[in-house]
Amino acid sequence: ETGVTQSPTHLIKTRGQQVTLRCSSQSGHNTVSWYQQALGQGPQFIFQYYREEENGRGNFPPRFSGLQFPNYSSELNVNALELDDSALYLCASTPWGSGGELFFGEGSRLTVL
Amino acid sequence: AQKITQTQPGMFVQEKEAVTLDCTYDTSDPSYGLFWYKQPSSGEMIFLIYQGSYDQQNATEGRYSLNFQKARKSANLVISASQLGDSAMYFCATKGSGNTGKLIFGQGTTLQVKP
Secondary structure: OOOOEEEOOEEEEOOOOOEEEEEEOOOOOOEEEEEEEOOOOOOEEEEEEEOOEEEEEOOOOOOEEEEEOOOOOEEEEEOOOOHHHOEEEEEEEEOOOOOOOOEEOOOEEEEEO | OOEEEOOOOEEEEEOOOOEEEOOEEEOOOOOEEEEEEEEOOOOOOEEEEEEEOOOOOOOEEOOEEEEEEOOOOEEEEEEOOOOHHHOEEEEEEEEEOOOOOOOEEOOOEEEEEEO
16 A cells, blocks of 8 residues: 555546546655556656656657646546547656655546547 | 666566666766665555665665666666565666656566466
């Protein structure tokens, strides 16, 4: 148990729709990052949030956006869904400045039809 | 830029035997960390072991050890006394200094433990 929880665990959307995924970070962890993991691949860094602001972004278009709340919970929003957005989305938390491991949730598996 | 290469898509090991999962890395950061995670079919990424670039000794955590060879830029994971529950996907990852939440992952190695 990492103390990081994600919801929903599974969801199905159709192309063009919008989706919001949620993450509750481990207590005391003020940095949250999101990853996309396509089937059979390693996770790809989407972005990270610290103090409610985006603080680093991977190679993902602007239709991927996020929010972090004062209680350190966060959201990943994806607009105009495409078929290639089908993936496992992982949330991870850690204290800011830590060089150590990230603590991951179990992920939200998104299928876009 | 940082890159992780895992050249073994799949590995088999007999129960109770040891297995080595390969990982090579490339980074321009003078200070970095190397990580191994296990991902069972449930999807959660489970942290196994960490090696800092300035650590003189190889990291160990129970049955897991990290064979760190800095000159060769390799960070292989050794699992001793394999158990059936070790069957999973294994990912090597790196993080540079100043990148709190950004891990760069390899493609992963699927390990199957045979009874």
